[in-house]
Amino acid sequence: MELLCPAGSLPALKTAIDCGADAVYVGLKDDTNARHFAGLNFNDKKLAKGAQYVRDHNKHLHVAINTFAHPGEEKRWFNAVDKCVDLGANAAIIADIATLDYAANKYPDLELHLSVQASATNTAAIDFYQQNFNVKRVVLPRVLSLHQVKQLARNTSIDLEVFAFGSLCIMAEGRCYLSSYFTGESPNTVGACSPAKYVRWQETEKGLESRLNDILIDRYQENEKAGYPTLCKGKFTVDSIDNEEKILYHALEEPTSLNTLSILPELFMANVKSVKIEGRQRSPAYVEQITKVWRAAIDNYKQSPADYKVEADWNAVLANVSEGSQTTLGAYHRDWQ
């Protein structure tokens, strides 16, 4: 099983490799990837250095080209594929059909991974991408239960990659327009969800308010820990039909992170090829802590599957870098759904 770690910068990339990642994934410094944030990602020079570092350590490099090509500007996405090949990257992670088509035709030897943003959740969708573009691996959206992941593993020949840890996207990835509904910008079109330039913090008499494009996402009292206003993790009220009192709650989801350490044995048994850590936008310190924990967990399991158990200090480390300091199994566990 491959441990695939995020790298939003050269220091993060080196840290991931040094701490035991089998592979890292990166994005270019433009809107061809879904973490298009200021100060993040790789220009050509840094990318060449990063690729060299990965090669020197006999690890793998994946390049995420996982937004959707704008009409008339497809060249930018196609160039990203060219760069990926020039670098000698081991795989391109692609979401857009136009970009997949280009890559499959121009570079038949380039290994293609279907990005989670393409939202393939069933065998028929996977067949489509396998047959048309010879995709070798699919990154599964975080909407499937463990049972469904196992079913897919049994019923397709494609390699499966799943999200193991990190910020929890609760919608089928690539099919969520909430961010553009609030701000005009979405992961699919500009490569960012709830973009930072629309975020505003304001101290008021009612508490500390977080806003996204002026829309109130949450309000925190003094003893509460404030989190980034990702719009699906705010507090809202739901209208009632019988005039009951409206309750304020996290109508969609609490601020929480995905953590699958406890189901690692089942992911192994389902023959999942790769576990992916989310967080290209996070610091090298985050990458270091997460990579070490997951390396230890995978190695422990491999050494003695029957004795595998989640160590308390692993969870402590992970909780510390999680949203709202809490973690969940998310959709893998049916009760969450």
Added chain:
Amino acid sequence: MKLSLGPLLYYWPKQTTEDFYQQAMSSDADIIYLGETVCSKRRELKARDWINLAKELNHQGKEIVLSSMALLEAPSEIKVLKQLCENGEMSVEANDIGGIQLLSEKKVPFVCGPAINCYNAHTLKLFVNKGMHRWVMPVELSRDWLQKALTDAEKMGIRGQFEVEVFAHGHLPLAYSARCFTARSENKAKDDCELCCIKYPQGRATSTQEGQQVFVLNGIQTQSGYCYNLLNDIESMTGLVDVARVSPSSMDSLTTLHQFKQKILGAEQYVKHDNLQCNGYWHQIAGLSLQG
């Protein structure tokens, strides 16, 4: 420009649903989409019932299309999809790539629904080769985006091979999740939801702490809090858009279809929208904005 009545996104009792479609047959819609697109547990009308209803309404002067689910996770859901694909007479709206795969295998002409990520003409061309005869643009895209994609389609020589449909009225389907938000709102687990969404024939309005309506919860689907309304934008759709879609919310949607028809026929009257309506996406700004 033609008018369509999109698939019913909410969960209504069987009788209400059937009555609605009987009425819809004398509405201004040229095309009617039938079928469950949100949740496979909603079985007031089972796949077979939808197909039978569609066959009953077919050949009565309106084009009938069967719509399929957006989020397909279980093998049983693929089975239902196959059943729709094998209906033998009507076109199917695919809302997942898996749908396109099955429909192209069976050589059934299909509509590419709004839940499929088709953002450019290269993708359109590939879909046309697979049998797409109509494209419903993803709801987050603008007039400008559409125009560019169609200019490219023209250059590729495929513009004549498909129609363009735009979601023009109703609460926009914005996201799909594993989680059922309606069940959650009643403190129920999804596996034990008791199909409680049937109590909310227009979903559950959800607001910020300042009372701004931002979402409508509809099972696993999250919709826009405001009602998208392109009634005053019909003029700017002309020449680009072949079909304007009205998404059913109640019998009032049939009146909405009539209003759109009047606009298409040239009524110049500007309709003042209340503050729960929006048209931002069409104007390439935040979806919830209202321009004009």
